[in-house]
Amino acid sequence: MISKPLRFAMVTTFYPPYNFGGDGLFVRRLAHALAGRGHSVDIIHDVDAYNMLSDEAAPREEEPEPGGVRVHRLQSPLGSLSCLATQQLGRPLVHGRQIKRLLDEGFDVIHYHNISLVGGPKILSYGDAIKLYTTHEHWLVCPSHILWRHNREICTGRECVRCVLNHHRLPQIWRATSLLERECRHVDAFLTLSQFCADKHKEFGFERPMQLIPSFLPDSESGPDPFGSPQNETIKPYFLFVGRLEIIKGLQDVIPLFGDAAPAELWIAGSGAYEETLRKMAGDSPNVRFLGQVAPEELRTLYKNAIAVLTPSKCYEVFPMVVLEAFREATPIVARRLGPYPEIIEQSGGGVLFDTAENLKSALDTLAGDRQTRDKMGAAGAHALKTLWSEDVALTRYFDIIAGITESRAGRTALRVAKSRRRVQPIGLGLE
Numbered sequence: 001m002i003s004k005p006l007r008f009a010m011v012t013t014f015y016p017p018y019n020f021g022g023d024g025l026f027v028r029r030l031a032h033a034l035a036g037r038g039h040s041v042d043i044i045h046d047v048d049a050y051n052m053l054s055d056e057a058a059p060r061e062e063e064p065e066p067g068g069v070r071v072h073r074l075q076s077p078l079g080s081l082s083c084l085a086t087q088q089l090g091r092p093l094v095h096g097r098q099i100k101r102l103l104d105e106g107f108d109v110i111h112y113h114n115i116s117l118v119g120g121p122k123i124l125s126y127g128d129a130i131k132l133y134t135t136h137e138h139w140l141v142c143p144s145h146i147l148w149r150h151n152r153e154i155c156t157g158r159e160c161v162r163c164v165l166n167h168h169r170l171p172q173i174w175r176a177t178s179l180l181e182r183e184c185r186h187v188d189a190f191l192t193l194s195q196f197c198a199d200k201h202k203e204f205g206f207e208r209p210m211q212l213i214p215s216f217l218p219d220s221e222s223g224p225d226p227f228g229s230p231q232n233e234t235i236k237p238y239f240l241f242v243g244r245l246e247i248i249k250g251l252q253d254v255i256p257l258f259g260d261a262a263p264a265e266l267w268i269a270g271s272g273a274y275e276e277t278l279r280k281m282a283g284d285s286p287n288v289r290f291l292g293q294v295a296p297e298e299l300r301t302l303y304k305n306a307i308a309v310l311t312p313s314k315c316y317e318v319f320p321m322v323v324l325e326a327f328r329e330a331t332p333i334v335a336r337r338l339g340p341y342p343e344i345i346e347q348s349g350g351g352v353l354f355d356t357a358e359n360l361k362s363a364l365d366t367l368a369g370d371r372q373t374r375d376k377m378g379a380a381g382a383h384a385l386k387t388l389w390s391e392d393v394a395l396t397r398y399f400d401i402i403a404g405i406t407e408s409r410a411g412r413t414a415l416r417v418a419k420s421r422r423r424v425q426p427i428g429l430g431l432e
Contacts, residue, residue, distance in 0.1 A: 018050035023136035035068035090174030091122035103127030193319035194340035216394035240306035245272030250312035263368035327381035350381025
């Protein structure tokens with residue numbers, strides 16, 4: 001039903017290389033996939049937000065973009081003050097005029113992602129196009145984005161002001177107003193990557209319906225490893241963790257199981273604020289290796305050779321990309337029974353869930369000692385990636401949503417025209 005190339009605008013706080021987590025990578029993958037199908041994509045993101053939150057002092061090398069993708073990097077001499085104004089007031093005081101001018105350039109679709117620091121709720125009213133919003137976190141219902149209450153536990157009820165202060169952030173003035181409710185009316189469809197995320201938004205009071213759209217790995221990343229790294233049977237067996245080293249990621253519950261009696265080693269790829277604590281916890285254990293930041297091409301080899309990928313997050317994830325990266329290499333996952341992981345395992349059969357340390361130890365022992373079970377789960381994950389979370393599946397769903405909105409808008413326009421015509425019919429006065 002989409003018969004011509006479309007113009008897309010992607011609005012996001014973070015975009016590679018000025019990026020921390022999966023939201024920026026998702027936007028990049030989606031933009032490149034759309035460009036590969038002949039559409040044009042403009043990315044609008046905020047460099048000041050990354051600079052404010054990043055520990056890296058040196059500038060990062062910007063990655064080349066394919067034809068059809070233009071990146072607009074917002075940056076102000078005010079730096080973090082620009083972001084603070086947006087965070088507090090929910091509108092882009094510094095970059096607002098520039099963003100509005102860009103979004104008024106005749107796009108067919110404006111797709112909002114993480115807008116917390118690039119413009120806040122107010123930019124949902126900018127531009128005149130089909131408007132989509134994807135929830136990569138829980139920002140619509142949570143000032144700290146992740147429903148991690150008081151920086152120590154999952155949130156089961158609102159205590160927002162004290163919670164934000166415990167996260168060492170300022171309470172947001174705009175959240176005490178109806179700004180979000182008003183501006184959300186400009187959005188045609190709210191999208192989410194997991195049913196769990198949709199349910200959690202509803203539980204915390206967000207009443208707008210959400211439509212599921214699959215996460216995906218692009219075709220360019222889903223094929224055979226371009227570096228051709230074979231599976232290495234000579235290294236000591238290991239389980240793999242990939243991600244930021246933060247308390248919410250749950251590694252503190254995993255490391256104690258990798259003492260002298262562990263069935264394999266634990267390899268940890270990533271860095272973060274909790275790294276020093278985790279290193280102290282591991283001590284001099286020969287079964288725990290900290291690899292630091294690992295290049296993408298090296299990560300593929302790590303995934304491929306791992307017994308399983310561990311995803312022990314203690315917070316509510318939305319849909320972690322590491323799951324699909326593991327499934328691509330036919331490697332199963334071992335996940336905490338929390339957030340989207342139960343539905344991922346139910347849909348794919350590509351791993352095992354745990355609730356307790358005993359459950360986790362049992363899962364580790366089983367997968368390390370039973371290669372057939374491990375390979376069966378890995379094959380199920382690889383099959384699910386192709387059938388549920390491929391680029392073609394995701395973009396088919398994406399364009400179905402856009403086509404549905406187009407039809408609905410056309411129907412509403414036709415209805416308004418019909419009603420208008422009825423209103424202007426002359427009234428007979430019986431004078432003929």
